[in-house]
Amino acid sequence: MKKIVITRKINPTMIQKLEKDFEVVVWNEAEKPMPRERFLEETSDAHGVLAMLSDKVDEEMLSNAQNLKVVANLAVGYDNIDLESARAHKVIITNTPDVLTETTAELAFTLMLTSARRVLEANRQLMAGEWSGWSPYHMAGTDIFGKTVGIFGMGSIGAAFARRLSGFRTKVLYHNRSQSELGDSLGAEFVSFDDLLSASDFILCAAPLTDETKYRFDKAAFERMKESAFFINIGRGAHVVEEDLAEAVEQGQIRGAALDVFENEPIGKDHPFVGMDNMTLLPHIGSASVDTRNNMMNLCVNNVMEVLNGGKPITPVK
Structure with a gap:
């Protein structure tokens, strides 16, 4: 069973949606990011990651995650991600444009x-x-x-x-x-x-x-x-x-x-x-309405599912 890592607590219905077909590991701290050491450990055998802006997806992480196929970033921006390294490792990066x-x-x-x-x-x-x-x-x-x-x-x-x-x-x-x-x-x-x-x-x-x-x-x-x-x-x-x-x-x-x-x-x-x-x-709450955050999470989940099921990402970062 393919493994998906979610680096922050999200809407339980989104997790349940993934658990039907995947092994899902969730960092259950809503306010604190997954520690770097834990992030590297959990993603080492992951096929998909639902990441936050606080998660650095860099060469260290990507070279350590040999099975990784897709990282869905819960944001429009992706300055936390080394796109060049992601391309080199053939990892698809997606974001959440438009919904926020x-x-x-x-x-x-x-x-x-x-x-x-x-x-x-x-x-x-x-x-x-x-x-x-x-x-x-x-x-x-x-x-x-x-x-x-x-x-x-x-x-x-x-x-x-x-x-x-x-x-x-x-x-x-x-x-x-x-x-x-x-x-x-x-x-x-x-x-x-x-x-x-x-x-x-x-x-x-x-x-x-x-x-x-x-x-x-x-x-x-x-x-x-x-x-x-x-x-x-x-x-x-x-x-x-x-x-x-x-x-x-x-x-x-x-x-x-x-x-x-x-x-x-x-x-x-x-x-x-x-x-x-x-x-x-303000504490970085630009997209912080319940409806918008749920829509962002849903888009991330759908991106991960599409890629891991052999389809095309919905909102790939070019």
């Missing part, structure tokens, strides 16, 4: 609204019993209506975010590796990276992490942004030089930032972003 697009775009919009209107800061003040009453500029935030919003990465999530802006009568700019028909069809304007930085009141980073996009938002980038601008990141933490962002916010080079992703996750209380009033921070 709308949910992640909603979270991006939530971050923008929350940051602009100082929602968390105001809530903390009220809950601490420090609200002394109304005054003209008390917790005065920033309007989104009529502003210019820049999108770095006009893929499906960037486009879903852009669609949501239509009711706010914003001007939408975007920068991409190349001009996007999807972006153009939404009335967004394709601009250079420098123009995106200098013209936008809000900048959303929704790009995949590549060699070209890694650390793209650094000290020089933040210096080109408006002092009144907000930076929002739902892509990957490594798009940003975090020390430079902390300095930019602290020194008022930009108005604030709202982040769902960080370079090294999870972050703790000692992270420089924690405790800053003009930082809105």
